[in-house]
Amino acid sequence: MTWIFSRALLAVAAIALGGLVGYLDSELIPVGWVASLVSVSAAVALMILVDGFRARRLIHWLHGDQEDSPPNEFGLWGELGYRIERAVRDRDRTIQQERNELLQMLTAIEASPNGVLMLDAEDHIRWCNRVAGDHFSLNPERDRQQRITNLVRYPAFVSYLQAGQFAAPLILTNTRGKATLSVVVSPYGNGMKLVLSVDVTESERAEGMRRDFVANVSHEIRTPLTVLSGFIETMGSLPLTESERRRVLVLMGQQTQRMQTLVSDLLTLAQLEGSPRPASDRWVKLDGLLARVLSDGLALSAGRHQLEVFTQTHLEVAAVETELYSAIANLVTNAVRYTPEGGQIQLSWRRTADGGGEVCVADTGVGIAREHLPRLTERFYRVDGSRSRDTGGTGLGLSIVKHVIHRHGGELLIQSEPGKGSKFRLTLPAMRLRELEEPPHAPAAPAIEHIGT
Ligand code: ADP
Numbered sequence: 001m002t003w004i005f006s007r008a009l010l011a012v013a014a015i016a017l018g019g020l021v022g023y024l025d026s027e028l029i030p031v032g033w034v035a036s037l038v039s040v041s042a043a044v045a046l047m048i049l050v051d052g053f054r055a056r057r058l059i060h061w062l063h064g065d066q067e068d069s070p071p072n073e074f075g076l077w078g079e080l081g082y083r084i085e086r087a088v089r090d091r092d093r094t095i096q097q098e099r100n101e102l103l104q105m106l107t108a109i110e111a112s113p114n115g116v117l118m119l120d121a122e123d124h125i126r127w128c129n130r131v132a133g134d135h136f137s138l139n140p141e142r143d144r145q146q147r148i149t150n151l152v153r154y155p156a157f158v159s160y161l162q163a164g165q166f167a168a169p170l171i172l173t174n175t176r177g178k179a180t181l182s183v184v185v186s187p188y189g190n191g192m193k194l195v196l197s198v199d200v201t202e203s204e205r206a207e208g209m210r211r212d213f214v215a216n217v218s219h220e221i222r223t224p225l226t227v228l229s230g231f232i233e234t235m236g237s238l239p240l241t242e243s244e245r246r247r248v249l250v251l252m253g254q255q256t257q258r259m260q261t262l263v264s265d266l267l268t269l270a271q272l273e274g275s276p277r278p279a280s281d282r283w284v285k286l287d288g289l290l291a292r293v294l295s296d297g298l299a300l301s302a303g304r305h306q307l308e309v310f311t312q313t314h315l316e317v318a319a320v321e322t323e324l325y326s327a328i329a330n331l332v333t334n335a336v337r338y339t340p341e342g343g344q345i346q347l348s349w350r351r352t353a354d355g356g357g358e359v360c361v362a363d364t365g366v367g368i369a370r371e372h373l374p375r376l377t378e379r380f381y382r383v384d385g386s387r388s389r390d391t392g393g394t395g396l397g398l399s400i401v402k403h404v405i406h407r408h409g410g411e412l413l414i415q416s417e418p419g420k421g422s423k424f425r426l427t428l429p430a431m432r433l434r435e436l437e438e439p440p441h442a443p444a445a446p447a448i449e450h451i452g453t
Contacts, residue, residue, distance in 0.1 A: 006075030010047065018043035051077075058084075114198045115181075121191030123148050123161060135181055135197045157183065161193075171200070180204045216380040220262050220394065224255035231255075258392065265396040268326065269379070272403040278323065280432060283316040286349070289325055290359075294347060297332040305339055308346040315357065318432040319408055327404040330397045331361035331424045337391040338422070339365030355430030356410075362423040368416040376414060377402040401426070408432060 022039035029035040057071040058081050066088045070081030106127070109116050115132030119125060124145050125138070133140045136152045143151055149158050160170045166185040173180050184196045231252050234240070240248065294309050301307065317324060328347075335345045343364045351357050368376065372383045380395040382388040388395060401424075402412045409429040416422035 003076040003079040010050075010075070014043040014047050017046060114196055117148070117195035117197070119148060119193040119195060123193070125151075126192075132195070132197055135175065135179075135199070137176055161185065171204075213379060216395075217262075217266065220380070221259060224258045227255045228252055258389075261392060262394045262396075265394045265400065268400055269396060269403065272323070272400065272407065277407055277409075278318070278320040280318045282318060282320070283434065284319050284321045284324065285436065286313045286315045286317050289317075289321065290328070290347065290349070292325065293328045293332055296329055297336060297345070297347070300333060301336045301345070304341040305336060306342075306344045308344065308348075310348045313349045313357075314436045316434050316436055317408075317428060318434075319428075323404045324408065327401045327426060328359055328361070330401050331359075331426070334397060334424075335361050335363035335365065335422070337393065338387070339363040343421075352427065355433070357428050357433050359426045359428075360423060361425075362421065364421040367418040367420050367422055368414075369418050373414055373416065377412065 018039040020039075021042045022035055029038065054071070054073055054077040057073070058077055061068075061070050061081070062084065066085070070085045072078070073081055110129045112129060112131065115129065115135040117125065117128040117132040117136070124147050125143055127144065128136075128138060128140050130140060132138065133143075136148075136154075136157075138148075138151055149161060152158065154172055154175065156170065156172060160166075160183070166187065170183040170185075171180065172183055175181050179199050179201045182198045182200045184198075186194045186196070188194055231248050235245070235248060290309065290313070294307065297307060332345070332347060339345060345364075346360070346362045348360045348362070349357060350360070366384075368383055372381075375381045376383075377398045379399045382393065382395045385395075387393075398412070405412050405426050405428075409432060410427040413425040413427065414422065415425075
């Protein structure tokens, strides 16, 4: 408020000046009121002149970028300059703060794994992040202010945007890189639109697999159930002889067994998927395990095949015994089931160059055409469905084998040629193998045993 005093002082000076001019005027101008008018006008003109000069300096400063301080004035104009400078500095600080916040927000949106796109009322791109650029093949810098419908080439997206019905998200399939996108549009402000795009390729694939799985399981269970209910109906409505009754019961038993095997395989798969990787300090004797697999294979083959087996490995494997047994047994069982009578089956073991090892089950059976090989380990995938079912297969065996061996850090490798036979190899990493500490009771040879026909 000091400017009031300086103003008052200026007014006093003006009055004094006016008085002085008035006194001098009265000497020159005889008419009193004219002299007074001249003196008052001179004082006012002087004040206006001084104010105008100081105001001009302040306005000149305001016209600039206000980087430097306002003109160093006293009184009213000094106070005004100081107040304006403070307001300008406050405004600059607020703008800077808001700019920083906006930058932070955009950086956060930029880092989002989802695509974010802002459109104005005419569908011009106001801003988009890198992910949205990738999803819709846009350049976030270059394509700004362009109409999105001119740039995005997916007709479904363009018509979705133009229809303006955004209640349900749009699922865009086969976009760039064969991805599936879920696109959600939220209108906001004055006709603006926020477009969010999420890559749902994986979840769509998983959902598809889940649907297929449920359909497959239902189908696999429905077939024996239909057969069973037919038999039950027959037994209830027809008078059967004792031998017929026994035959029906055998068939019913087979169907029940089929369902039991299926449920047991499903449980095994679920267990494998849900449990942690096997510990690497639980050691299983490989020779004992291979011997058990062999004896089961022999029982299944019932002398119809020639089985060759390497029995002496003198190794221990860090594994879950039941899992490793079921994996190798599955391969031997398949070899028996898919090799015609008189064929050869070989169960062998070898150390690999990297210190690991490999169990190999080879047969001279029906073989598998090349196009089926990549899909063999899919659940319920069968090359020959009727042969698989007739021999008690569930279509889950190789899927279980793959899971087991992956959990043990190994791989399942398949080679096959139709009409010539197949070779299934299970590799095991070096860290899961060690030499048996106790010396072998019997001499190592013979390494190969021939069993069977
Ligand atoms: P399944 O219970 O049908 O045998 P698997 O998962 O064990 O199911 O095998 C998948 C498919 O792979 C089988 O249906 C069969 O067509 C083929 N297959 C598996 N092992 C052999 C083999 N040793 N020789 C020929 N085909 C095989």
